[in-house]
Amino acid sequence: MESVVLQGIAFLLAAVLAPTLFKRLGFGTAVGYLFAGVLIGPSGLRIFDDAESVMDVAQLGVVLLLFVIGLDTRLSRLVAMRRDILLLGNGQVWITAVVLAAIAYAFGLNVSAAIVVGFAFALSGTAIALQLLDERGDMSRPYGQRGFAVLLTQDLLTVPMLALIPIFLIGTGAASRTGSAIGDTALALAVIGGIVLVGRYLIDYLFRILATAGAREVMTSAALLVVVSAALAASYAGLSMALGAFLAGVMLAGSSYRHQLQADVEPFRGLLLALFFMSIGMLIDVIEVWLHAGLIGLMLVTYLLLKISLAALLARFAGSTWADALRFGLLLSAAGEFSFVLVPLIAGQNLIDAQTTNMLIAIAALSMVVTPPLAVFGERLLKRLTRPEKAPEEDFSAVNGSALIVGFGRFGQIASQLLLAEGIDATLIDAKPERIRAAARFGFKVYYGQGTNLDMLRAAGAEQARLILVCVDDPDESLAICRMIRGAFPNVKLHARAYDRAHAIALTNAGVDYQIRETFESAIVAGRTMLETLGVPSERARQTERDVRHRDLERLELQRLQGIDAGSDFLHQNALQPEPLKQPDHEAQSLNAEADEILHQESQQGTAS
Template sequence: MEHSNASFLPSLLLFLGAAVVAVPIFKRIGFGAILGYLIAGLAIGPSGFALFTDTVTIQHIGEIGIVLLLFVIGLELQLSRLLAMRKDIFGLGGLQLVVCALVIGGIAHALGLSMMGAAITGIALALSATAIALQVLGERGELQAPYGQRSFAVLLFQDMSVVPILALIPLFAVEAAHAANDGGGWTRTGIMIGSIAVVVLAGRYLLNPLFRILATTDAREVMTAAALLLVLGTALLMQWAGMSMALGAFLAGVLLAESNFRHELEADIEPFRGLLLGLFFMSVGMDINGALVLQHWLALVISALGLILVKSVSVAAVFRLTGSTKLDAIRSGILLSPAGEFAFVLIPLGLSYGFLQGEQAGFVKALAAFTMLFGPLIAAGSERLLTRFAPAELTREEDYSDAHGKALVIGFGRFGQVVSQVLRTADIETTIIDKDVEMIDVAARFGAKVYFGDGGRLDVLRAAGAGEARVICVAIDDRATAVKIVEMIKAEFPLTEVYARAYDRQHVLALLSAGVDFHMRETYESALAFGRSTLEALGVDNIEAEEIIEDVRDRDARRIVAQQQGGIYAGMDLINSKRLMKPEPLERPDTVGVTLNKEAIDAAEEAKEEEETG
């Protein structure tokens, strides 16, 4: 056992070291993490320094990253989101994939590939690099721009289409055709349908109660273990039934897309997904034939540039045809031109079924990697050219007057419920998270949708959409956690406004130090309203009661400022000072007033003495 552990650790350290060195370097020079993983794998693989040669085992482990990626994609596909973007997702996305696959596949067939080999190559290269495109959009801050939204819709359709593509390729294989003729086809079909039915029923009736029970234990590691068990178990079931593991993971994600635990599951899966997906790309890099690249490097460079040109023109034409401006169409075409990560899944699958020969598959994989290398460079260069030659169109201001802002509410207690009701009444798209399972159940009975999630975790905030929210409302009653959340949000999402519920004055000062944009003590405004009603009940007229309340509010605000400078005991003189009412006439009288009797004179003198003594 000790020998086994000792032999495993060097390999683990090798992979971690290669990733730690290569990925930051490639991200720093603008090529992105994916290319960093590919080059790291190529360097330590058989075509590089040959530090690791068992590429098959690593690729099998790395495929779990693809499985987890499909699960996360499924989690994002809520029915409401699909319906809102259905025209761009299914119309624009479907048209883009068909046009690009036909053009690229036709060229591949003309160059000598078989019909099925050309079809698989066309589809694999028609898919775009989701990670690269989203990274570029994020760096430009244009994910919410019209072309950014439409490009995202295309990427979403491509991610969805991978699942049926992976399921359909085996049906065209010669082995599958023979198997279908031996009388066992109906049995296998029944097993497939039955497996899908089991997953659907379990997701519909068992998963939410199971995660609700686990959430009450307050053991995060158990929730993480359950999430991995769900994804990998479903993937294994689909593989046993004769389908792809990715299909099972995707199906599990879709079933949980409307679950209260969606954001928590996504946050738990994300670290494993990132690491294993990186391992998958490293295994792909290890599998790249270095000798082939050296032998055909000029052909690969020319082919990669040609593919980027053909794909950019095809995508731009589709975008322009469906209503985008010329500029947006060009930008989307360039953005979506690099081949995607799923090319490294589809090409080996085509090779395993005999649709592609070994050298053909190796060339296409290397070609996909080269487009990933050139894509970000061409996107950056083209943006500079567009900025220079189309400045007026690039700097135009969009009209967002009809757009609704997005809000994230953390905490669904008494305070958070009222805030959420206000936002929903205004028809503002709002995400609500809370880690109290009982509160989530109560909310469901009243028709409110609350997601399970710990707002004190950065990964949960990211999964819940904190990066896209315009305002985040911290409505929890835990003072220390509220301050921590505000600090975290201001550090990670500095452009997002943070509104927070405060417990008392000390909590207000802590929130202000953390950078909160707006705070409200949970009982302060209600106490002022209560005091005003009390004044009116005692005979104070409405106008004077409002003036008194405003005076109290103003002195309280000045005291907060003083306490920020001098500590909690500063501004004590502002607490109990009375509001001196000195009514004055609107105009100075022309005549001097005359007293009418001795009692009036005595009363005036007494009032004057009291005012002087204070």
């Protein structure tokens, strides 16, 4: 009992300290977990002696990770990724597998063992790659989406590969469930269909029944039951457990209980994923690595260079930029978790000796260790090598607009539509080349220019313009532009977008003729609509809106004159409020009672349904 408690404390201590330290060093949390595994594993303090048994439990971390990703992945997204899945994913796996198998054969492995080793090391570490994307927030970027599509393809390809393994390893019976490759494939397809049907038609109904119990632990238990059941069903059919969990998540992506499910499994996912990374670290035999450091290092560098190069070239061929292609290659450089299953399998058939087995496992584990820092280094290198995009040179000779809009973001785009609808010529200026190109695709002529450049503003017709609207994103830059315009062109009408109350006051003090807070109007309209929905008569709601607007203007002017910090407005709002809304008490009571009655009726209807 004491040993179990000691192991638990060691795991939790490592899970707290290691990721924090390595995150600060810039290597990411995954590397911290891997080194923590080396420290507390058989090659370190020996707190954990059996790394393989730890990994059996830790695999659930990857399972839960794929389930959570599945919850955020709708079928429409999978359809959109079909090109990357069919072409890029298959190309990466099979081309890499052939190259690695040829190298393994050249080093003395027989054909069967070389093919299995080539396929095993062609796959990538799902947990490592997804952790990198999650930490960077790059899952939605083009290279992140393609990387995810390839990882999903790799999980799908384990189905035919597991069915074909008995052919390569004759007499082992490994991975066969029905005794034939056709039977194994049929069983796998049947299980996939079962997971899809149950997830689509039964699980949501089950959670609806369980939710009536009102017990949080019941929902948590049910969520874990769904994930583990789908994973075990997939495993029984010879599929990846992670693939089964992912399919279950996809089927529940449209469920009303999706967010509750994600919240329930998230704590377990985090801890078990940490345990998985630690178990990888425990598999590294430090003594074996030390004794054959030169050979293992050479093989590791060769493996990473080949895998990164092939993946990057394929991504570039598929249309990625060179920068994204390199990110894609680095993302997929680590060996996959599948290698820790297949290498011992062929070793058990005496197709490779113990020393080769240890070296292959060490290379697979070390590739997972070095991939996160390698990705960090690659990102820093790309930032140094990538030159800033050269700004286009604009010709303002044809400009004759009576209005000038500085900043063509979301705010400027909407404001300009009203001018264009009335046929008013407006000169549009923005400092982001990618935004200018995007606007051109929709027929907008946007000129490149920095709003803080007075010569550029003159060239754009600021002296002849009747009105200038400043709506850049940065409040400090916006204020600087407005001050410069007011000083250089004192007669022009100057309007500006304000970020908040403090910015609005600063703009007013800078001489802006009109300013509007970017969220004020939408919030006012939302509040009025809420009143009307709650039963307040429309005219009364509009009167309340006018009163709130008037009160806000008075409060804003009072703050400006007294120099009060607008950021603390919420704390002293009532103190600055000129007067309450003028409304007889009996009318207020009547309106409140009417609104309460409507809410009560809607609540009763919701309960009955």
